[in-house]
Amino acid sequence: RTLDASGTKPAGMVRVPGAQTPTGRVDDFFIDRTEVTNRQFKEFVAADGYETREFWTEPFELDGRSIPWDEAMEQFVDQTGRPGPSTWQAGTYADGDADHPVTGVSWYEAAAYAAFAGRSLPTSVHWGLARGEQTPIISFYQLGGFAVYAPFSNFGADGTVPAGSLPGITAYGAVDMAGNAREWNANRSPFGRIVRGGAWGDNTYMFGEPSQAPPFDRSPKNGFRCARYSEGDEVAAASQLVTFSEGPDFYAMEPVADEIFELYRERFLYDEAPLNANVERRSEEHPDYVYERVTFDAAYRGERVIGHLFLPRNASPPYQTVVYVPGSAALLHPSSEDMGQYYEYPVFLSFLVKNGRAVFFPVYAGTFERGRADLPQLVAGGQQKTRLHSGFLTDVVRDFSRSVDYLESRDDIDRDRLAYYGMSWGGWLGAIIPAVETRVATAIVAFGGLIDAGRPEVHPINYVGRVSMPVLMLNGRYDSNFLLDTSIQPMFELLGTPDEQKELKLFESDHIIPKNDLIRETLDWLDQYLGPVD
Incomplete structure:
Protein backbone atom coordinates (compact mmCIF):
# COMPACT_ATOMS: atom_id res chain seq x y z
CA ARG A 1 0.00 0.00 0.00
CA THR A 2 1.16 3.52 -0.81
CA LEU A 3 1.06 6.10 1.97
CA ASP A 4 0.19 9.59 0.78
CA ALA A 5 2.07 12.55 2.18
CA SER A 6 -0.05 14.77 4.38
CA GLY A 7 -2.09 17.20 2.31
CA THR A 8 -1.46 15.46 -1.02
CA LYS A 9 -4.47 13.15 -1.13
CA PRO A 10 -7.64 14.70 -2.60
CA ALA A 11 -10.16 15.55 0.10
CA GLY A 12 -12.73 12.86 0.77
CA MET A 13 -11.04 10.27 -1.45
CA VAL A 14 -9.18 7.00 -0.90
CA ARG A 15 -6.30 5.56 -2.90
CA VAL A 16 -6.85 2.35 -4.87
CA PRO A 17 -3.75 0.43 -6.02
CA GLY A 18 -3.28 -0.11 -9.73
CA ALA A 19 -3.55 -3.56 -11.26
CA GLN A 20 -3.46 -5.53 -14.46
CA THR A 21 -7.03 -5.87 -15.76
CA PRO A 22 -8.66 -7.47 -18.82
CA THR A 23 -8.56 -4.04 -20.51
CA GLY A 24 -4.91 -3.39 -19.69
CA ARG A 25 -2.81 -1.91 -16.91
CA VAL A 26 -4.54 0.53 -14.54
CA ASP A 27 -2.44 2.92 -12.48
CA ASP A 28 -3.13 3.87 -8.88
CA PHE A 29 -6.13 6.18 -8.66
CA PHE A 30 -8.37 7.87 -6.13
CA ILE A 31 -12.09 7.34 -5.62
CA ASP A 32 -14.57 9.10 -3.35
CA ARG A 33 -14.81 7.51 0.06
CA THR A 34 -18.59 7.97 0.03
CA GLU A 35 -21.25 8.48 -2.57
CA VAL A 36 -21.81 12.13 -3.46
CA THR A 37 -24.31 13.52 -0.96
CA ASN A 38 -27.27 15.85 -1.32
CA ARG A 39 -25.28 18.53 0.50
CA GLN A 40 -22.43 18.25 -2.01
CA PHE A 41 -24.73 18.20 -5.02
CA LYS A 42 -26.50 21.31 -3.72
CA GLU A 43 -23.19 23.15 -4.17
CA PHE A 44 -23.31 22.27 -7.87
CA VAL A 45 -26.89 23.53 -8.15
CA ALA A 46 -26.08 26.73 -6.24
CA ALA A 47 -23.12 27.37 -8.55
CA ASP A 48 -25.51 27.38 -11.54
CA GLY A 49 -24.29 23.96 -12.58
CA TYR A 50 -27.44 23.36 -14.61
CA GLU A 51 -26.84 26.58 -16.56
CA THR A 52 -23.08 26.20 -17.12
CA ARG A 53 -22.61 24.41 -20.42
CA GLU A 54 -18.91 23.70 -19.92
CA PHE A 55 -19.80 21.02 -17.36
CA TRP A 56 -22.00 19.17 -19.86
CA THR A 57 -19.47 17.72 -22.26
CA GLU A 58 -21.32 14.66 -23.59
CA PRO A 59 -23.84 14.85 -26.46
CA PHE A 60 -27.40 14.23 -25.29
CA GLU A 61 -29.01 11.07 -26.66
CA LEU A 62 -32.66 10.35 -25.92
CA ASP A 63 -34.64 7.48 -27.46
CA GLY A 64 -32.01 6.96 -30.15
CA ARG A 65 -31.76 10.58 -31.26
CA SER A 66 -29.55 13.52 -30.40
CA ILE A 67 -31.33 16.38 -28.69
CA PRO A 68 -30.26 20.00 -28.13
CA TRP A 69 -29.13 21.51 -24.84
CA ASP A 70 -32.42 23.28 -24.05
CA GLU A 71 -34.49 20.14 -24.56
CA ALA A 72 -32.12 18.12 -22.38
CA MET A 73 -32.26 20.65 -19.55
CA GLU A 74 -36.05 20.37 -19.53
CA GLN A 75 -35.59 16.77 -18.39
CA PHE A 76 -33.38 17.63 -15.43
CA VAL A 77 -35.86 19.16 -13.00
CA ASP A 78 -37.12 18.19 -9.57
CA GLN A 79 -40.70 17.39 -8.57
CA THR A 80 -41.62 21.08 -8.66
CA GLY A 81 -40.00 21.92 -11.99
CA ARG A 82 -36.80 23.47 -10.64
CA PRO A 83 -33.30 22.34 -11.69
CA GLY A 84 -32.24 19.40 -9.58
CA PRO A 85 -32.61 15.65 -8.97
CA SER A 86 -35.99 13.98 -9.42
CA THR A 87 -36.11 13.24 -5.68
CA TRP A 88 -35.90 16.93 -4.66
CA GLN A 89 -38.63 19.52 -4.23
CA ALA A 90 -38.46 23.32 -4.52
CA GLY A 91 -34.84 23.14 -5.60
CA THR A 92 -33.56 21.27 -2.56
CA TYR A 93 -33.52 17.95 -0.72
CA ALA A 94 -35.84 16.83 2.06
CA ASP A 95 -35.20 17.90 5.64
CA GLY A 96 -32.74 15.56 7.31
CA ASP A 97 -31.36 14.19 4.02
CA ALA A 98 -28.33 16.47 3.61
CA ASP A 99 -25.87 13.65 4.22
CA HIS A 100 -27.78 10.98 2.33
CA PRO A 101 -26.43 10.12 -1.13
CA VAL A 102 -27.98 12.24 -3.84
CA THR A 103 -30.35 10.10 -5.90
CA GLY A 104 -32.72 10.65 -8.77
CA VAL A 105 -29.94 11.85 -11.07
CA SER A 106 -29.32 10.89 -14.67
CA TRP A 107 -25.95 9.83 -16.02
CA TYR A 108 -25.57 13.29 -17.58
CA GLU A 109 -26.14 15.04 -14.26
CA ALA A 110 -23.62 12.78 -12.54
CA ALA A 111 -21.04 13.46 -15.26
CA ALA A 112 -21.68 17.22 -15.08
CA TYR A 113 -21.16 17.23 -11.31
CA ALA A 114 -17.92 15.28 -11.75
CA ALA A 115 -16.69 17.92 -14.21
CA PHE A 116 -17.72 20.67 -11.78
CA ALA A 117 -15.71 18.94 -9.04
CA GLY A 118 -12.66 18.49 -11.27
CA ARG A 119 -13.08 14.74 -11.24
CA SER A 120 -14.52 11.95 -13.41
CA LEU A 121 -17.08 9.22 -13.21
CA PRO A 122 -15.16 5.99 -12.62
CA THR A 123 -15.00 3.45 -15.40
CA SER A 124 -16.48 0.05 -14.61
CA VAL A 125 -12.95 -1.34 -14.39
CA HIS A 126 -11.86 1.30 -11.88
CA TRP A 127 -15.07 0.96 -9.88
CA GLY A 128 -14.58 -2.81 -9.74
CA LEU A 129 -11.02 -2.46 -8.49
CA ALA A 130 -12.18 -0.01 -5.84
CA ARG A 131 -14.75 -2.46 -4.51
CA GLY A 132 -11.95 -5.00 -4.16
CA GLU A 133 -12.60 -7.10 -7.23
CA GLN A 134 -9.06 -8.50 -7.23
CA THR A 135 -8.82 -9.06 -3.49
CA PRO A 136 -9.17 -12.72 -2.47
CA ILE A 137 -12.27 -12.29 -0.35
CA ILE A 138 -14.27 -10.62 -3.14
CA SER A 139 -13.03 -12.76 -6.01
CA PHE A 140 -14.13 -15.88 -4.10
CA TYR A 141 -17.72 -16.28 -5.33
CA GLN A 142 -19.20 -17.78 -2.20
CA LEU A 143 -18.05 -14.90 0.00
CA GLY A 144 -17.73 -11.91 -2.28
CA GLY A 145 -20.34 -9.33 -1.45
CA PHE A 146 -22.80 -11.73 0.12
CA ALA A 147 -21.27 -12.85 3.40
CA VAL A 148 -18.82 -9.97 3.81
CA TYR A 149 -20.48 -6.73 2.71
CA ALA A 150 -24.21 -7.36 2.36
CA PRO A 151 -24.97 -7.74 6.09
CA PHE A 152 -23.35 -4.35 6.71
CA SER A 153 -24.88 -2.50 3.77
CA ASN A 154 -28.20 -0.93 2.83
CA PHE A 155 -30.12 -3.53 0.81
CA GLY A 156 -33.80 -4.44 0.96
CA ALA A 157 -34.82 -1.11 2.47
CA ASP A 158 -37.32 1.60 1.64
CA GLY A 159 -34.74 4.29 0.92
CA THR A 160 -31.22 5.57 1.48
CA VAL A 161 -29.37 6.06 4.75
CA PRO A 162 -26.69 8.70 5.46
CA ALA A 163 -23.57 8.10 3.40
CA GLY A 164 -20.95 6.21 5.38
CA SER A 165 -23.28 5.46 8.30
CA LEU A 166 -23.06 1.68 7.88
CA PRO A 167 -19.95 -0.43 8.55
CA GLY A 168 -19.63 -2.00 5.09
CA ILE A 169 -16.17 -0.84 3.97
CA THR A 170 -13.87 -2.03 1.19
CA ALA A 171 -10.24 -3.03 1.55
CA TYR A 172 -9.26 0.48 0.46
CA GLY A 173 -11.58 2.44 2.74
CA ALA A 174 -14.54 3.22 0.46
CA VAL A 175 -18.00 2.80 1.99
CA ASP A 176 -21.46 2.10 0.57
CA MET A 177 -20.13 0.51 -2.61
CA ALA A 178 -22.64 -2.22 -1.80
CA GLY A 179 -26.20 -0.92 -1.69
CA ASN A 180 -27.56 2.48 -0.62
CA ALA A 181 -27.48 4.14 -4.08
CA ARG A 182 -26.47 2.30 -7.22
CA GLU A 183 -23.67 4.20 -8.94
CA TRP A 184 -23.26 5.49 -12.46
CA ASN A 185 -20.07 4.46 -14.25
CA ALA A 186 -18.53 6.12 -17.30
CA ASN A 187 -18.99 3.18 -19.67
CA ARG A 188 -21.62 2.78 -22.34
CA SER A 189 -23.79 -0.35 -22.39
CA PRO A 190 -26.25 -1.77 -24.94
CA PHE A 191 -29.12 0.19 -23.34
CA GLY A 192 -27.24 3.26 -22.12
CA ARG A 193 -24.67 3.41 -19.32
CA ILE A 194 -23.36 1.07 -16.65
CA VAL A 195 -24.59 1.29 -13.05
CA ARG A 196 -23.00 -0.78 -10.29
CA GLY A 197 -23.26 -1.73 -6.65
CA GLY A 198 -26.99 -2.28 -6.30
CA ALA A 199 -29.34 0.05 -4.47
CA TRP A 200 -31.38 0.20 -1.29
CA GLY A 201 -34.27 -1.70 -2.92
CA ASP A 202 -32.16 -4.38 -4.65
CA ASN A 203 -31.09 -7.88 -3.75
CA THR A 204 -27.61 -8.34 -2.32
CA TYR A 205 -26.15 -10.06 -5.39
CA MET A 206 -26.50 -6.82 -7.36
CA PHE A 207 -23.31 -5.72 -5.58
CA GLY A 208 -21.38 -8.14 -7.72
CA GLU A 209 -23.09 -7.70 -11.08
CA LEU A 241 -18.52 -0.45 -24.23
CA VAL A 242 -19.58 -3.05 -21.65
CA THR A 243 -21.68 -5.87 -23.09
CA PHE A 244 -23.42 -8.83 -21.52
CA SER A 245 -23.36 -12.50 -22.46
CA GLU A 246 -26.37 -13.24 -24.65
CA GLY A 247 -26.47 -17.03 -24.41
CA PRO A 248 -27.79 -19.37 -27.09
CA ASP A 249 -30.67 -18.97 -29.52
CA PHE A 250 -33.45 -20.72 -27.59
CA TYR A 251 -35.77 -20.48 -30.59
CA ALA A 252 -33.40 -22.76 -32.50
CA MET A 253 -33.32 -25.40 -29.76
CA GLU A 254 -35.49 -28.46 -30.28
CA PRO A 255 -37.28 -29.81 -27.17
CA VAL A 256 -37.22 -33.56 -26.70
CA ALA A 257 -40.14 -35.70 -27.85
CA ASP A 258 -43.00 -36.37 -25.44
CA GLU A 259 -41.96 -39.94 -24.70
CA ILE A 260 -38.46 -38.79 -23.70
CA PHE A 261 -39.88 -35.93 -21.66
CA GLU A 262 -41.99 -38.38 -19.69
CA LEU A 263 -38.79 -40.20 -18.76
CA TYR A 264 -37.27 -36.90 -17.64
CA ARG A 265 -40.37 -36.01 -15.62
CA GLU A 266 -40.19 -39.36 -13.86
CA ARG A 267 -36.98 -38.28 -12.11
CA PHE A 268 -38.96 -35.72 -10.09
CA LEU A 269 -41.62 -38.18 -8.93
CA TYR A 270 -41.45 -40.09 -5.67
CA ASP A 271 -43.38 -42.74 -3.80
CA GLU A 272 -46.11 -41.56 -1.48
CA ALA A 273 -44.79 -41.47 2.07
CA PRO A 274 -45.78 -39.94 5.42
CA LEU A 275 -44.74 -36.33 5.93
CA ASN A 276 -44.00 -36.74 9.63
CA ALA A 277 -44.64 -33.01 9.82
CA ASN A 278 -43.90 -31.02 12.93
CA VAL A 279 -44.68 -27.41 13.85
CA GLU A 280 -41.45 -26.58 15.66
CA ARG A 281 -42.30 -23.00 16.51
CA ARG A 282 -45.39 -20.82 16.40
CA SER A 283 -45.50 -17.10 17.07
CA GLU A 284 -48.47 -14.74 17.23
CA GLU A 285 -46.40 -11.65 18.05
CA HIS A 286 -46.51 -9.95 14.64
CA PRO A 287 -49.53 -7.72 13.93
CA ASP A 288 -49.84 -8.91 10.30
CA TYR A 289 -49.41 -12.67 10.58
CA VAL A 290 -49.14 -15.80 12.64
CA TYR A 291 -45.79 -17.43 11.96
CA GLU A 292 -45.00 -21.15 11.99
CA ARG A 293 -41.68 -22.87 11.46
CA VAL A 294 -42.43 -26.38 10.26
CA THR A 295 -40.41 -29.37 9.17
CA PHE A 296 -41.35 -32.48 7.22
CA ASP A 297 -39.67 -35.39 5.48
CA ALA A 298 -38.05 -34.70 2.13
CA ALA A 299 -38.56 -37.12 -0.74
CA TYR A 300 -34.93 -38.26 -0.68
CA ARG A 301 -32.07 -39.53 1.49
CA GLY A 302 -33.87 -39.15 4.83
CA GLU A 303 -33.52 -35.35 4.84
CA ARG A 304 -35.96 -32.88 6.37
CA VAL A 305 -37.39 -29.81 4.65
CA ILE A 306 -37.80 -26.63 6.69
CA GLY A 307 -40.74 -24.39 5.86
CA HIS A 308 -41.66 -20.89 7.01
CA LEU A 309 -45.40 -20.28 6.95
CA PHE A 310 -46.95 -16.83 7.28
CA LEU A 311 -50.71 -16.94 7.94
CA PRO A 312 -52.55 -13.61 7.49
CA ARG A 313 -54.45 -12.16 10.42
CA ASN A 314 -56.84 -10.19 8.22
CA ALA A 315 -58.38 -13.18 6.42
CA SER A 316 -60.14 -16.39 7.37
CA PRO A 317 -59.11 -19.95 6.51
CA PRO A 318 -58.86 -21.81 4.28
CA TYR A 319 -56.19 -19.45 2.93
CA GLN A 320 -55.08 -18.89 -0.61
CA THR A 321 -51.35 -19.64 -0.45
CA VAL A 322 -48.34 -18.51 -2.44
CA VAL A 323 -45.38 -20.91 -2.49
CA TYR A 324 -42.17 -18.94 -2.93
CA VAL A 325 -38.90 -19.85 -4.67
CA PRO A 326 -36.23 -17.25 -3.79
CA GLY A 327 -33.34 -15.54 -5.53
CA SER A 328 -29.84 -16.99 -5.63
CA ALA A 329 -28.75 -15.11 -2.50
CA ALA A 330 -30.55 -17.88 -0.59
CA LEU A 331 -27.90 -20.30 -1.90
CA LEU A 332 -25.23 -18.35 -0.02
CA HIS A 333 -27.06 -17.10 3.06
CA PRO A 334 -26.15 -19.31 6.03
CA SER A 335 -29.44 -19.39 7.94
CA SER A 336 -33.18 -18.94 7.51
CA GLU A 337 -33.71 -17.89 11.12
CA ASP A 338 -35.77 -14.71 11.46
CA MET A 339 -37.17 -15.25 7.98
CA GLY A 340 -39.59 -12.39 8.52
CA GLN A 341 -36.55 -10.09 8.57
CA TYR A 342 -34.73 -11.71 5.65
CA TYR A 343 -34.52 -9.26 2.75
CA GLU A 344 -36.92 -11.06 0.44
CA TYR A 345 -39.82 -11.25 2.90
CA PRO A 346 -40.35 -7.50 3.51
CA VAL A 347 -39.59 -6.56 -0.11
CA PHE A 348 -41.24 -9.32 -2.15
CA LEU A 349 -43.65 -11.15 0.17
CA SER A 350 -45.05 -9.04 3.00
CA PHE A 351 -47.62 -7.36 0.74
CA LEU A 352 -49.17 -10.75 -0.02
CA VAL A 353 -49.80 -11.43 3.66
CA LYS A 354 -51.16 -7.93 4.22
CA ASN A 355 -53.52 -8.61 1.32
CA GLY A 356 -54.87 -11.70 3.09
CA ARG A 357 -52.92 -14.51 1.43
CA ALA A 358 -50.69 -17.02 3.19
CA VAL A 359 -47.04 -17.33 2.13
CA PHE A 360 -45.03 -20.54 2.37
CA PHE A 361 -41.25 -20.12 2.07
CA PRO A 362 -39.53 -23.53 1.98
CA VAL A 363 -35.83 -23.95 2.64
CA TYR A 364 -34.96 -25.81 -0.54
CA ALA A 365 -32.02 -28.14 -1.03
CA GLY A 366 -28.84 -26.05 -1.13
CA THR A 367 -30.36 -22.91 0.41
CA PHE A 368 -29.79 -21.33 3.82
CA GLU A 369 -28.84 -23.93 6.46
CA ARG A 370 -29.27 -26.67 3.87
CA GLY A 371 -26.42 -25.20 1.82
CA ARG A 372 -23.64 -27.19 0.18
CA ALA A 373 -19.96 -26.41 -0.25
CA ASP A 374 -20.04 -27.30 -3.95
CA LEU A 375 -22.96 -25.01 -4.84
CA PRO A 376 -20.92 -22.08 -6.25
CA GLN A 377 -19.50 -24.36 -8.92
CA LEU A 378 -22.79 -26.13 -9.53
CA VAL A 379 -24.84 -22.95 -9.91
CA ALA A 380 -22.44 -20.37 -11.34
CA GLY A 381 -19.28 -22.28 -12.12
CA GLY A 382 -18.35 -24.88 -14.68
CA GLN A 383 -20.44 -27.80 -13.44
CA GLN A 384 -23.90 -26.91 -14.73
CA LYS A 385 -23.75 -29.71 -17.29
CA THR A 386 -22.94 -32.40 -14.73
CA ARG A 387 -25.12 -35.14 -13.30
CA LEU A 388 -24.40 -33.63 -9.89
CA HIS A 389 -26.12 -30.43 -11.00
CA SER A 390 -29.06 -32.45 -12.35
CA GLY A 391 -29.36 -34.16 -8.99
CA PHE A 392 -29.33 -30.83 -7.16
CA LEU A 393 -32.13 -29.38 -9.32
CA THR A 394 -34.11 -32.59 -8.92
CA ASP A 395 -33.95 -32.19 -5.15
CA VAL A 396 -35.14 -28.57 -5.42
CA VAL A 397 -38.14 -29.52 -7.56
CA ARG A 398 -39.01 -32.40 -5.24
CA ASP A 399 -38.85 -30.02 -2.28
CA PHE A 400 -41.39 -27.79 -4.00
CA SER A 401 -43.72 -30.74 -4.61
CA ARG A 402 -43.24 -31.99 -1.07
CA SER A 403 -44.17 -28.49 0.14
CA VAL A 404 -47.42 -28.77 -1.80
CA ASP A 405 -47.98 -32.17 -0.14
CA TYR A 406 -47.60 -30.48 3.23
CA LEU A 407 -49.93 -27.60 2.41
CA GLU A 408 -52.57 -30.04 1.17
CA SER A 409 -52.40 -31.83 4.52
CA ARG A 410 -53.58 -28.73 6.39
CA ASP A 411 -57.25 -27.87 6.86
CA ASP A 412 -56.48 -24.12 6.98
CA ILE A 413 -55.00 -24.05 3.44
CA ASP A 414 -57.14 -23.96 0.29
CA ARG A 415 -55.53 -26.69 -1.82
CA ASP A 416 -57.32 -25.47 -4.95
CA ARG A 417 -55.90 -21.96 -4.72
CA LEU A 418 -52.13 -22.34 -4.61
CA ALA A 419 -49.71 -20.21 -6.65
CA TYR A 420 -46.07 -20.51 -7.69
CA TYR A 421 -44.03 -17.33 -7.17
CA GLY A 422 -40.37 -17.34 -8.18
CA MET A 423 -37.91 -14.45 -8.06
CA SER A 424 -34.72 -14.34 -10.19
CA TRP A 425 -33.25 -17.82 -9.53
CA GLY A 426 -36.78 -18.87 -8.69
CA GLY A 427 -37.84 -16.99 -11.82
CA TRP A 428 -35.88 -19.13 -14.25
CA LEU A 429 -36.97 -22.23 -12.32
CA GLY A 430 -40.45 -21.07 -13.31
CA ALA A 431 -39.69 -22.65 -16.68
CA ILE A 432 -39.29 -26.06 -15.00
CA ILE A 433 -41.25 -26.45 -11.76
CA PRO A 434 -44.72 -25.49 -13.14
CA ALA A 435 -44.23 -28.04 -15.93
CA VAL A 436 -43.75 -30.78 -13.33
CA GLU A 437 -45.92 -29.68 -10.40
CA THR A 438 -49.39 -28.99 -11.78
CA ARG A 439 -51.26 -28.75 -8.47
CA VAL A 440 -50.64 -25.00 -8.38
CA ALA A 441 -53.23 -22.93 -10.22
CA THR A 442 -50.98 -20.20 -11.59
CA ALA A 443 -47.36 -19.02 -11.69
CA ILE A 444 -45.73 -15.62 -11.26
CA VAL A 445 -42.21 -15.33 -12.68
CA ALA A 446 -40.50 -12.22 -11.33
CA PHE A 447 -37.20 -11.05 -12.87
CA GLY A 448 -36.55 -14.38 -14.59
CA GLY A 449 -35.95 -15.80 -18.04
CA LEU A 450 -34.40 -18.75 -19.83
CA ILE A 451 -30.80 -19.69 -19.16
CA ASP A 452 -28.63 -22.33 -20.79
CA ALA A 453 -28.08 -24.44 -17.69
CA GLY A 454 -28.23 -28.16 -17.15
CA ARG A 455 -28.08 -31.45 -18.95
CA PRO A 456 -31.09 -32.33 -21.14
CA GLU A 457 -32.98 -33.98 -18.27
CA VAL A 458 -33.16 -30.64 -16.41
CA HIS A 459 -32.63 -28.12 -19.20
CA PRO A 460 -35.36 -25.42 -19.31
CA ILE A 461 -35.88 -25.81 -23.06
CA ASN A 462 -37.40 -29.25 -22.48
CA TYR A 463 -39.87 -27.94 -19.88
CA VAL A 464 -40.93 -24.40 -20.77
CA GLY A 465 -43.19 -25.53 -23.61
CA ARG A 466 -44.88 -28.01 -21.27
CA VAL A 467 -46.01 -25.32 -18.83
CA SER A 468 -49.75 -24.97 -19.37
CA MET A 469 -51.00 -22.97 -16.37
CA PRO A 470 -51.58 -19.18 -16.45
CA VAL A 471 -48.24 -17.35 -16.14
CA LEU A 472 -47.40 -13.72 -15.39
CA MET A 473 -43.85 -12.56 -16.14
CA LEU A 474 -42.57 -9.33 -14.58
CA ASN A 475 -39.28 -8.00 -15.93
CA GLY A 476 -37.09 -4.95 -16.27
CA ARG A 477 -36.39 -3.90 -19.84
CA TYR A 478 -32.71 -3.26 -19.05
CA ASP A 479 -32.02 -6.41 -17.03
CA SER A 480 -28.42 -7.53 -17.55
CA ASN A 481 -28.93 -10.89 -15.80
CA PHE A 482 -31.74 -11.98 -18.10
CA LEU A 483 -31.48 -10.08 -21.37
CA LEU A 484 -34.76 -9.04 -22.96
CA ASP A 485 -34.21 -10.33 -26.50
CA THR A 486 -32.33 -13.53 -25.71
CA SER A 487 -33.74 -14.69 -22.36
CA ILE A 488 -36.96 -12.95 -21.25
CA GLN A 489 -38.79 -12.78 -24.57
CA PRO A 490 -37.92 -16.37 -25.54
CA MET A 491 -39.22 -17.70 -22.23
CA PHE A 492 -42.49 -15.85 -22.65
CA GLU A 493 -43.00 -16.88 -26.26
CA LEU A 494 -42.00 -20.51 -25.71
CA LEU A 495 -44.26 -21.05 -22.69
CA GLY A 496 -46.87 -23.68 -23.48
CA THR A 497 -49.53 -21.60 -21.73
CA PRO A 498 -52.32 -20.45 -24.06
CA ASP A 499 -51.69 -16.92 -25.31
CA GLU A 500 -54.73 -15.50 -23.56
CA GLN A 501 -53.50 -16.83 -20.19
CA LYS A 502 -49.93 -15.54 -20.22
CA GLU A 503 -48.68 -11.99 -19.95
CA LEU A 504 -45.29 -10.28 -19.98
CA LYS A 505 -45.13 -6.91 -18.24
CA LEU A 506 -41.98 -4.87 -18.91
CA PHE A 507 -40.85 -1.93 -16.80
CA GLU A 508 -38.24 0.79 -17.26
CA SER A 509 -35.81 -0.78 -14.80
CA ASP A 510 -32.97 -3.24 -14.59
CA HIS A 511 -33.20 -6.56 -12.72
CA ILE A 512 -35.53 -5.57 -9.87
CA ILE A 513 -38.68 -3.76 -11.00
CA PRO A 514 -40.21 -0.94 -8.90
CA LYS A 515 -41.90 -2.28 -5.78
CA ASN A 516 -45.27 -0.63 -6.39
CA ASP A 517 -45.44 -2.14 -9.88
CA LEU A 518 -44.59 -5.57 -8.47
CA ILE A 519 -47.33 -5.30 -5.86
CA ARG A 520 -50.00 -4.02 -8.24
CA GLU A 521 -49.40 -6.55 -11.01
CA THR A 522 -49.01 -9.51 -8.65
CA LEU A 523 -52.19 -8.82 -6.69
CA ASP A 524 -54.20 -8.17 -9.84
CA TRP A 525 -53.01 -11.46 -11.31
CA LEU A 526 -53.77 -13.47 -8.17
CA ASP A 527 -57.21 -11.88 -7.92
CA GLN A 528 -57.85 -12.96 -11.51
CA TYR A 529 -56.65 -16.57 -11.25
CA LEU A 530 -57.14 -17.44 -7.57
CA GLY A 531 -60.06 -15.12 -6.98
CA PRO A 532 -60.27 -12.15 -4.60
CA VAL A 533 -59.46 -12.82 -0.96
CA ASP A 534 -62.64 -13.57 0.98
Missing part, protein backbone atom coordinates in the same frame (compact mmCIF):
# COMPACT_ATOMS: atom_id res chain seq x y z
CA PRO A 210 -22.82 -4.70 -13.43
CA SER A 211 -26.19 -3.42 -14.54
CA GLN A 212 -27.36 -0.77 -16.99
CA ALA A 213 -29.86 2.03 -17.46
CA PRO A 214 -30.64 4.67 -20.10
CA PRO A 215 -28.49 7.79 -19.53
CA PHE A 216 -31.62 9.93 -18.97
CA ASP A 217 -32.93 7.52 -16.31
CA ARG A 218 -33.57 9.41 -13.05
CA SER A 219 -34.61 6.57 -10.79
CA PRO A 220 -34.56 7.23 -7.02
CA LYS A 221 -32.01 4.41 -6.92
CA ASN A 222 -29.44 6.30 -9.02
CA GLY A 223 -26.45 7.94 -7.35
CA PHE A 224 -22.73 8.12 -8.01
CA ARG A 225 -19.25 8.76 -6.70
CA CYS A 226 -16.28 10.31 -8.48
CA ALA A 227 -12.76 9.21 -9.34
CA ARG A 228 -9.50 11.05 -9.98
CA TYR A 229 -6.86 9.42 -12.16
CA SER A 230 -3.11 9.92 -12.03
CA GLU A 231 -1.63 12.26 -14.58
CA GLY A 232 -1.04 10.45 -17.85
CA ASP A 233 -3.14 7.41 -16.91
CA GLU A 234 -4.74 6.04 -20.06
CA VAL A 235 -8.38 5.24 -19.27
CA ALA A 236 -9.77 4.94 -22.80
CA ALA A 237 -9.52 1.14 -22.83
CA ALA A 238 -11.25 0.89 -19.47
CA SER A 239 -14.01 3.18 -20.78
CA GLN A 240 -15.01 0.88 -23.63
